[in-house]
Amino acid sequence: MSEANWYVIHTYSGYENKVKANIDKTVANRHLEEQILDVIVPLEDVQETKNGVTRMVKRKMFPGYVLVHMEMNDDTWYVVRNTRGVTGFVGPGSKPVPLAPDEMWKLGVGEGSEAPAQQKPKIVVDFEKGDMVVVIAGAWEGTEGVVQAVNPQKQTITINVELFGRDTPVEISFSEVKKK
Numbered sequence: 001m002s003e004a005n006w007y008v009i010h011t012y013s014g015y016e017n018k019v020k021a022n023i024d025k026t027v028a029n030r031h032l033e034e035q036i037l038d039v040i041v042p043l044e045d046v047q048e049t050k051n052g053v054t055r056m057v058k059r060k061m062f063p064g065y066v067l068v069h070m071e072m073n074d075d076t077w078y079v080v081r082n083t084r085g086v087t088g089f090v091g092p093g094s095k096p097v098p099l100a101p102d103e104m105w106k107l108g109v110g111e112g113s114e115a116p117a118q119q120k121p122k123i124v125v126d127f128e129k130g131d132m133v134v135v136i137a138g139a140w141e142g143t144e145g146v147v148q149a150v151n152p153q154k155q156t157i158t159i160n161v162e163l164f165g166r167d168t169p170v171e172i173s174f175s176e177v178k179k180k
Contacts, residue, residue: 004037004071005098008090013064015085016041020066022083035076038069042107048124125174127157132180135172
C-alpha cells in the first residue's frame with residue numbers, strides 16, 4: 001500500500017463541482033474509500049462590491065482545477081482520469097506530480113491545517129478609471145475624487161484629491177471607498 005498524496009487535476013472550466021461529485025460517487029460505487037481519500041474544490045471568501053452593495057461571496061481559488069488526496073496506482077489513476085469533465089492530471093507528460101505538504105498547508109488543507117488560507121478576504125469592486133468615489137474611512141474620510149488607477153493585486157485605487165490647491169494622487173484601500 002503506497003502513501004496518499006495530494007494531486008491536482010485539470011477540468012473543464014465550470015465543471016469543478018460536477019467532477020468532485022462524479023469522483024465521490026465513483027469512489028463509493030467501487031469501494032475505493034481507502035485509496036481516494038478526499039476531493040476538494042478550494043474556495044476563498046471574497047468581499048464583492050457592485051453598485052454600492054458589499055457582500056461576502058465564495059469563489060473558486062483555482063478555476064478549472066480540483067485537488068484529490070489519493071494513493072497513486074493504476075486503479076485510482078484510471079478512475080480519476082476517466083471521470084467526465086477531467087482533462088488530466090497536472091504534471092509533465094502523463095506522470096502526475098504530487099503537491100508538497102507545505103503547498104497544501106498554505107491552502108489550509110493537510111496536516112495541522114490551521115493555515116494562513118483564511119487571511120483577510122479579497123475585495124472585488126466594480127471601480128473603473130474615471131469613476132467618482134467618496135472615501136468612507138481612514139485619513140481621507142469625506143474626500144471625493146476621480147479614480148485614476150485600479151490595482152486589484154494590492155486591493156487599492158489611486159484617486160486625485162485636492163491638496164494645497166492642486167491635484168495630488170492618493171492610494172486608498174478598496175474597503176475605504178464607495179462609488180458616488
